[in-house]
Amino acid sequence: MVDKPINSILVCGHGLAGQMTLTALSHNLPDNIQIIYLNLKDTQSFDQLYGSSLRPTAYNFHLKLGVTEPNLLQAGKTCFSYGTGYKNWGGKSWIQSFHLPFPIWDKTPFHHYLMQRNERLEPYLISALAAKTGVFAHPPRDAKSPLSNAEYGYHICPDDMTNLLAHKGVPSNVAIINGTLKHITHGKGNKITSIALESGQIISADLYIDCSGPEAKLLSAVGSTTQSLQSHSAFMNNIPIDKLGPPMSIVEAYSFGWQSNTPLNGSVNRLTVFNSGSESDAHMSHGYDPDIHLSFSTGRRQRAWAENCVGIGQAATVQTPLTAVPLMLLHRDIDRLLELIPITDDMDIERREYNQRFDDDCENMCLFQDALFASDGLPTGSFWDEIRNKPKNPKLTRKLTQFESRGYLVSYDFEGFNQEDWTILHFGMGRRSKRYDLKIDQVDQVNTLKRLTSLRTACETIVKKMPPHDNYISNYLNYLEKRNGS
Numbered sequence: 001m002v003d004k005p006i007n008s009i010l011v012c013g014h015g016l017a018g019q020m021t022l023t024a025l026s027h028n029l030p031d032n033i034q035i036i037y038l039n040l041k042d043t044q045s046f047d048q049l050y051g052s053s054l055r056p057t058a059y060n061f062h063l064k065l066g067v068t069e070p071n072l073l074q075a076g077k078t079c080f081s082y083g084t085g086y087k088n089w090g091g092k093s094w095i096q097s098f099h100l101p102f103p104i105w106d107k108t109p110f111h112h113y114l115m116q117r118n119e120r121l122e123p124y125l126i127s128a129l130a131a132k133t134g135v136f137a138h139p140p141r142d143a144k145s146p147l148s149n150a151e152y153g154y155h156i157c158p159d160d161m162t163n164l165l166a167h168k169g170v171p172s173n174v175a176i177i178n179g180t181l182k183h184i185t186h187g188k189g190n191k192i193t194s195i196a197l198e199s200g201q202i203i204s205a206d207l208y209i210d211c212s213g214p215e216a217k218l219l220s221a222v223g224s225t226t227q228s229l230q231s232h233s234a235f236m237n238n239i240p241i242d243k244l245g246p247p248m249s250i251v252e253a254y255s256f257g258w259q260s261n262t263p264l265n266g267s268v269n270r271l272t273v274f275n276s277g278s279e280s281d282a283h284m285s286h287g288y289d290p291d292i293h294l295s296f297s298t299g300r301r302q303r304a305w306a307e308n309c310v311g312i313g314q315a316a317t318v319q320t321p322l323t324a325v326p327l328m329l330l331h332r333d334i335d336r337l338l339e340l341i342p343i344t345d346d347m348d349i350e351r352r353e354y355n356q357r358f359d360d361d362c363e364n365m366c367l368f369q370d371a372l373f374a375s376d377g378l379p380t381g382s383f384w385d386e387i388r389n390k391p392k393n394p395k396l397t398r399k400l401t402q403f404e405s406r407g408y409l410v411s412y413d414f415e416g417f418n419q420e421d422w423t424i425l426h427f428g429m430g431r432r433s434k435r436y437d438l439k440i441d442q443v444d445q446v447n448t449l450k451r452l453t454s455l456r457t458a459c460e461t462i463v464k465k466m467p468p469h470d471n472y473i474s475n476y477l478n479y480l481e482k483r484n485g486s
Contacts, residue, residue, distance in 0.1 A: 003344035006206045008034040010195070012181075012218055013211025014043040016050060016158045017313030017330055019165040021211055023065045024334045026171045029341065035174045036205060038195070042180045046213045046314055047158040048236045048292055050330060051321025052262040052269045053081055053249055056098050056151040057416075061331045064338075066168060070480050076160025077264035079473055080247045081153040082131035084260075084323070086428065087252040090375030094428030095248060096323075097127035098151035099420045105451065108437050111423050112407055113448060115436040121427040124452075126150045126459040128424075134246035135466035136473075146458045147466075153324070155249065155262050157238070157269065177203065184221045191307045192222060206345055208309040209337070214296055216315040224306040228299035230386055232257070232320065233274055235282065235290035238267040244470035251322065255381045256281040258322065265473060273320055275383045304358040305351045310337060317362055325369050328416045332361050360414045367396045368417040368425070374400060375429055400431070407433035 009029075011022050022037045029035070059069065072078045083097035102110040114121055122128045127150035130136060139148045170176060179197035187193040194204040195218075210218035216226075245263030252259055256278035262269040274282035276295075283290075300317035304310065313330040320326075336357055340350040373387050374396065395412060402408045403426050409419045440448070467475075 003346045004206070005344055006033065006342055008036065008205040009207045009209060009341075010036045010038060010203060010205035011209045011211060012038045012040060012195070013209075013213065013312075013315070014040050015045045015047045015211075015213070016162045017047075017213070017315070018211035019162045020065065020330065021209055021312050021334055021337070022174065023165045023168065024338060025209075026174050027064065027066055028338050029173075031171075031173045033173060035171075036203060037174060037176045038181075038197075038203065039176060039178045040181055040212060040217070041178060043212050043215070043217075046294060046296060046318075047162070048271065049234065049294065049296060049314065049318065049321060050158050050326045051260075051271075051324060052155050052157065052264065053084060053321070053324045054154040054156055054327060055324045055416075056153050058153060058327070058331065061335070064335075065165065067164065071164060072154060072156065072161075073265075073473070073477060074480055075164040077155075077157045077266050078160065079155050079244055079263060079265045080136050080469065081155045081249070082127040082136070082150065082247045083153075085131065085248050085250045086372070087250055089251070089253050089372070090377035090429060092375075092377070092428060092430050094122060094424070095125070095128040095131050096421070096424055096428060097125050097131060097248075098153060099125055099127055099424070100149040100151055101418075102420060102423065105448075106440065106443050108440050109407075109409075111427070112436040112440055113452065114427075115407055115433050116440055117452075118432075119452075121424060123456050124459060125424065126462060127152070129459055129463045130466055131246055131248035133463055133466075134469055135463060136247045136469040137466045145462065146455065147462050152247070155247075155264055155269075157264055177201070181217055184218065186222070189307060190222050192218065192309055206308070207342065207347075210309055210311045210315040211313060213314045214318050216301065216311055218309050219301060219304075219306060219311040219315055222306040222309050224301045224303045224309075224311065226297070226299050226301055228297040229390065230299075231275065231295070231297045233276055233279065233282075234292075234294045234296070235270075235272040235286045235288075236292040236294070237270050237286070237288045237290055238264070239270055239288065240267050244473055247469045253379055254281070254285055255379045255383075256285070257383045259285060260321070263469075271321065273322075275386070277382050300362050303355055304333070305347075305354045308345070308347060310354070312337065316358065319366065319369065322372060323369050325365050325416070328365060329361060332365075332416070333358070336361075357414065361416075363393070363395070364412045364414050365416040367393060367399065367412070367415070368421065370396050371400070371422075371425060372429075404431055404433060406435055407437070
């Protein structure tokens with residue numbers, strides 16, 4: 001039997017995942033492949049569970065969608081981010097900032113010098129100092145400036161991103177259909193052969209992309225089950241503000257769960273996550289009648305690609321937005337899909353490779369999020385007890401024990417968080433190594449002190465000269481408006 005070429009792809013869903021996937025496919029596939037976007041009217045939006053924080057790596061991903069930084073900032077509430085401040089988290093408070101690789105002095109990683117002297121890391125992180133002070137500036141090209149090491153991401157409103165992509169225009173090889181799903185027809189091997197809508201319209205394609213959120217309407221129909229971990233609820237409000245806040249979100253631990261406040265241009269996104277038995281306490285802390293009230297279960301599908309159907313975003317895995325993990329996994333899903341789009345209807349090789357990478361991405365990215373719960377000082381209560389009773393991942397155990405033993409940073413393939421992220425996390429949560437690299441005891445200690453003092457002073461001096469985040473955004477938007485109008 002001759003394999004049939006892939007000529008048509010159906011993207012089924014609603015919201016951020018669907019619009020991102022549609023845009024990515026239309027930008028990267030040849031015109032002879034027909035793309036159908038089925039915008040499901042009967043799909044509840046869980047886009048708020050992607051969170052509002054984007055890491056610096058999102059910049060290059062957006063370029064693949066034809067979205068630049070000016071596009072982001074001019075399209076809605078987007079502003080800059082130096083990271084996330086964790087408050088009262090296991091009795092600790094710190095800023096999980098973005099940073100380029102730390103210096104290596106005398107062939108020894110920078111954090112060993114701090115462990116030798118029992119010093120904190122944060123005074124040497126210009127991004128953390130700037131976030132705490134509420135200032136921002138783009139990094140200069142001068143590599144000698146400490147500010148050049150301060151990476152930045154963005155705070156976004158998922159709806160703004162969806163609308164931005166939706167208004168980019170419809171390529172000639174894309175057909176958009178609005179409808180309500182009625183029935184899915186299967187063929188040999190449980191493959192999807194067609195989809196019937198309530199209107200009576202029948203839609204067929206060679207490959208089906210499920211972006212319908214946690215319900216995963218297509219992926220569920222081909223037998224991919226969910227491996228659920230925890231059940232949660234969430235309140236969400238966008239609270240209007242007169243002045244833009246600092247370039248960082250704040251996440252605070254409570255007995256009922258946790259709450260994040262993310263500054264946006266014109267509002268603060270407040271997300272309160274809890275379990276069903278703590279709703280009254282969560283509502284009191286939230287402070288508002290929620291605009292959105294969601295109930296969801298975290299976990300992932302047994303197979304992200306089953307038969308001729310691929311789940312993207314929450315159709316494949318649902319994670320809480322305690323970090324940027326949900327959006328990072330969505331971006332990885334789309335990148336992985338673009339790499340492995342099959343040429344023919346014989347998809348076995350692509351499917352196996354996709355599912356292997358998906359499993360690796362989910363496991364290794366979630367290590368960082370799980371590490372935030374690896375603390376003895378977190379609150380008591382049903383929310384936290386459920387997390388404490390969750391089986392420990394041996395990979396995470398190895399990461400923690402190796403760092404606490406000798407300051408070594410274990411890395412795995414497909415991790416979305418780098419060694420700087422892990423170093424900042426360890427120091428922020430109060431983890432210290434039992435021993436540092438002893439060869440630095442042989443280094444001139446006077447010179448070491450001088451280098452540390454110089455770096456710390458340079459960071460403090462530059463931060464004092466940086467403009468407030470609110471002023472910087474206003475001036476930047478005015479500049480973009482004048483440039484576009486000229």
